[in-house]
Amino acid sequence: MFIRKLLNVRSQCHLNLRRWASTDPLSFKNEKLQSYLESLRQEYYSLRVNAAGNNNSRLARLDGVVNALEKHRALQRNITSDEDMAAEKDEDMRALMQEENNVYTDLLQKQEDAMLKELLTLSDDKLYPALIFEVNAGAGGQEAMLFAHELYNMYISYFDYMGWQYEEFAHETTDIGGLRHANLLVYGTEAYQWLCYEAGVHRVQRVPATEKSGRIHTSTASIAVIPRPADAHVHIAERDLKIETKRASGAGGQHVNTTDSAVRIVHLPTGLAVEAQSERSQLKNRELAIKRLHAKLMQQQLESAEASTQATRKAQQGNQNRNEKIRTYNFVQDRVTDHRVQHGGTHHNLSGFLDGGQQLSGLIERLQLEHRQSKLVALLETWSADKN
Template sequence: MRLLGTAQKIYSSVNHCFNYRNKVFFSSSAYDINLTVRGVSLQNYIKQLEQEYEDASKGNNFALKTRVHELQPLIQILQERKAIVDNITNLQDLLNEKDDDIKKLAEEEKVTFEKTLATVDEKLLDAVLPPDKDDECRSMVLEVNAGVGGQEAMLFASELFEMYSTFAEHQGWETQIADYTTTDLGGIRHGSLLINGSDVFRYFKHEAGVHRVQRIPTTEKAGRIHTSTVSVLALPQPSEIDISIENKDLKIETKRASGAGGQHVNTTDSAVRITHLPTGISVECQVDRSQIKNRQIAMIKLRALLYQREMESQVEKSQTMRKSQVRSNFRNEKIRTYNFPQDRVTDHRLQGCTVHNLRGFLQGNDALRDLINKLDYNLKVETLLSFVDNKQK
């Protein structure tokens, strides 16, 4: 009965704290927000965001209301954190009790609250990390192009295309091949993949860039290691609201499909070529027997390319380029090396990031997903530090 009474006494104290969680009882510096990222304190930045939320809450225009909505998750976490700190500080009297039973239960409660506080601080860091609005895009075009290295580059382009297709399948996303130009030895010069699903662009935007492969080709008699490159392009697919295309601006041509296809080849004008007259951008599609289907796929590719052109134009006019915009990265800088003799994959954007079991990695499984998650977190941290630096200037 005595323990029950003790527990009830602690419960009353804790419940009292939650009822008055927005009231500051007294400050405890030991539980102040002390988040640091790469040695940079986020305390002042978080305070600035709190003040920004308070100021925006007083406005009525659309921009301020939008900002309030964006900051709301962060504010909720801060309120949750304050409630936990209040509970910890209000246990202080019980921790000083002479009654050992009360003191023991109070210490157990304190440990529980501190564990919860650590979890909330992890949520707080995630909430502070700036989102990329393009991450919300549920549809995209992924392009793989053979670069320097001749047939060896084309063979590796085929392997990368297969890796991404398998990865998308494992993630439960819908895929459709929009273009796939093969070679006699089984490689590809170019491949396009339409991908639909949650978070698709958040993952694949980190794959955009130049991929380098180092291995001994099967045709190499002297056993020398050759270096080849493959470029990958990730384009978020905008809605028609984002990109308006008028029919008068399009030149649509049809022709007979070429390549493998049996009797279908050179019998119907199913291949489609669409040219956007204002920009001169042209796309082709001949993957389907239906001209209508090929036209639909070609329009998807055209809309994505026009969106890419618009975004790159905005980036050029911007005084500072956001590092999180992977698609505007320098294409001539390699992002990853696949070294077959050493059985390793090295991503050059992360310090000391090497993954072994290269062939396993190329299967497009959890190893690729884990690497992309590290890249995503690293990019958000870099963007956050840039924001913090700008706020402090």
């Protein structure tokens, strides 16, 4: 719904530009775009003639674009040319021809919007069946942990809103209801295409409940979104693990001081170390530590693969940089501001946003649309350069 609204706004604001200016890379008068669309059409019919199991996915993704292109060309053939209009001597007939042209022009505009939407979706990276979603408290002590817990609740609500299944395998809380760290496995073939825009540093500005002088504090929490490909696999051999137990630290009463329930595991081949002490049982902490190690090894594997293809994915740089401030939640002014949106990135009704429903989804849809547009423009430039 939100994408359709933005496409309609864009088509209304840039109607003349899209019709007549070839300098707009997403104008259907642009030669690069027309040439690229024709190459996709030829690829589509070539794949249909030489149908093979490996091509079914690509064929399905091209289907929407090519069908929209064929409908667009059929509509164009129904428009009477300026020469034929001028040659018609009967004024009533000429008026009727103009009226028909206006109808077909409106239909063409709608078809162009539909084709653009298909093209933007086509520019997406490969789909992943699942992803690892990580929430970490950042700078700000207890206040940062309280904020991290609020973000965690917001995203859990968002997963439910989108209908995604999820499984939690790490969750460390504080005595006052804060969250140090949480890891979840989120299932859904489109989940990564939505959640990747949430990766980064989230900043909160408010007067903490523990602040007696009424001063505004600034704290942070970070979100990491790690795609999990269908063929991704991490094997952890028992012989590669060094497992240590110790007494848990922090609050927890007599149990903490007398039981060696905390577990530390070192993965000898990589040197990665993880700890778990949130559970009372040593066995449960061991299971938790193994899951955390699995997630870290998966992240390491995926980041290594990502590094080798970084040059071809410039459009996504920044979205997964944990040191980049992407959004500010200002409780005093009841607003949330996404710093990646140049115009209209500020929304009020912060409590509604933190519900993890339509407001959050609408902002992500806007980020998704702008990102897809920039990727499509970059793809057209790369394609054109390679062709020449």
